[in-house]
Amino acid sequence: MGDPRLLAVSPPVPATAFGSAQLEGLLLDMRDTMRHLNGAGLAAPQIGVSLRVVIFGMDENPRYPDSPPIPFTVLINPELTALGEVIEEGWEGCLSVPGMRGLVPRYRDLRYTGVDAAGRPIDRTVSEFHARVVQHEVDHLDGILYPRRIRDLTQFGFSEALFPGEELGDD
Ligand code: NI
Numbered sequence: 001m002g003d004p005r006l007l008a009v010s011p012p013v014p015a016t017a018f019g020s021a022q023l024e025g026l027l028l029d030m031r032d033t034m035r036h037l038n039g040a041g042l043a044a045p046q047i048g049v050s051l052r053v054v055i056f057g058m059d060e061n062p063r064y065p066d067s068p069p070i071p072f073t074v075l076i077n078p079e080l081t082a083l084g085e086v087i088e089e090g091w092e093g094c095l096s097v098p099g100m101r102g103l104v105p106r107y108r109d110l111r112y113t114g115v116d117a118a119g120r121p122i123d124r125t126v127s128e129f130h131a132r133v134v135q136h137e138v139d140h141l142d143g144i145l146y147p148r149r150i151r152d153l154t155q156f157g158f159s160e161a162l163f164p165g166e167e168l169g170d171d
Pocket of ligand 1: 015093096140
């Protein structure tokens with residue numbers, strides 16, 4: 001947080017980039033970074049690349065026991081559509097804001113579209129934690145870090161102070 005590249009609006013991946021060594025290399029770097037840091041998702045601007053590419057996925061999350069696992073997904077040039085007007089507050093962290101947590105409002109129900117690494121279409125309707133992760137990651141493509149979404153800044157702080165004794169990653 002503070003790096004101006006995290007405040008930029010990223011351009012779409014051009015059609016000519018699909019199948020290129022550069023795109024494959026970017027996706028490999030993103031996967032390695034996300035797994036190394038135990039994140040639930042990562043956006044290309046977080047490793048200094050201004051392109052509309054996000055990855056996410058999580059086997060299970062004890063903080064969201066009612067949410068099913070999220071399949072590992074590469075989502076390129078995403079478009080989000082909120083389904084309904086229900087907004088839920090939930091705790092978020094971010095690999096670009098390490099060691100912190102904030103209570104962030106997000107649409108509960110979401111449709112997202114885009115393409116995968118091979119350019120094949122993705123079209124999913126999701127809820128709760130899955131929807132939250134996608135909204136968080138796609139915010140990165142528009143230069144928005146989650147602290148800007150927090151409505152009550154008393155609900156923003158260090159993970160170890162907010163959740164003493166819990167081992168929390170920076171997802
Ligand atoms: Ni993040």
